[in-house]
Amino acid sequence: MPVGVTRDAVVGRLAAVLGASARGAERGVRSLALRVASSTASRAVVRRRRALTEAAHPAAGDVLRYLSRGEAVRAGLRALIAGLEPPVAIVAHSLGGIIALDTLVLTPLPQVRLLVTAGSQAPFLYESGSLPSLEHPAPRPAHIPDWLNLYDPRDLLSYLGAGLFPGRVTDIAVDSRQPFPAAHSAYWTNAEVYRHIVERLP
Known part of the structure; x- marks a missing residue:
């Protein structure tokens, strides 16, 4: 079973013969997709920050108040x-x-x-x-x-x-x-x- 550099070379040659994308290309596409999704989600959360805070506040506020003044x-x-x-x-x-x-x-x-x-x-x-x-x-x-x-x-x-x-x-x-x-x-x-x-x- 080839390992290390030999294995990578064999995989690269087989990929070329079979017409597969260059090794690592799919990671680049996946990474770009994740960056775009992350950025979009972050902007959506920032735009809705007030609504999200107001929705979470009653429960979170009760817990925080209890932890500081629970006796x-x-x-x-x-x-x-x-x-x-x-x-x-x-x-x-x-x-x-x-x-x-x-x-x-x-x-x-x-x-x-x-x-x-x-x-x-x-x-x-x-x-x-x-x-x-x-x-x-x-x-x-x-x-x-x-x-x-x-x-x-x-x-x-x-x-x-x-x-x-x-x-x-x-x-x-x-x-x-x-x-x-x-x-x-x-x-x-x-x-x-x-x-x-x-x-x-x-």
């Missing part, structure tokens, strides 16, 4: 749970999953027997060092209850937790068949979500 929200959740009879299951979506996990990490709440997160960014924040209560790579505290993490493969705002907390999180895919961003809000119209929750209830 009042955690205190409210603790007070709510304190008045409930066990066993308690917390079911939280998106930012709610971040708040629930944070609260449970910081305060052992023995009446809570199940944490369910759907479309949550909590694993991502933990891995990136942005989760207020737990710094990566610290392990998940033992007092946190069973954690069921539901995610939709098309929901770009849902993250997996099992790889970060081996044996402490169960990730389950629930496909709403909706494109993003609709997939992020489609958990509660998906019967599969409720089935998985009911199967785990304490």
Whole structure:
């Protein structure tokens, strides 16, 4: 089997005999196409920057506000749970999953027997060092209850937790068949979500 320069020479001669384009020509065409597409996409995003920012702002703003001033929200959740009879299951979506996990990490709440997160960014924040209560790579505290993490493969705002907390999180895919961003809000119209929750209830 020819290698290196010999192989390249053989490939070049065969290409010439068979009438193929010169080696590397297709890369030049592909590179030009990518540059043109990139430039066009960049201009489109710049033109729509205000609309894109306004569309993302409510959710992004809520997360940023929580990360900088979240104690009042955690205190409210603790007070709510304190008045409930066990066993308690917390079911939280998106930012709610971040708040629930944070609260449970910081305060052992023995009446809570199940944490369910759907479309949550909590694993991502933990891995990136942005989760207020737990710094990566610290392990998940033992007092946190069973954690069921539901995610939709098309929901770009849902993250997996099992790889970060081996044996402490169960990730389950629930496909709403909706494109993003609709997939992020489609958990509660998906019967599969409720089935998985009911199967785990304490």
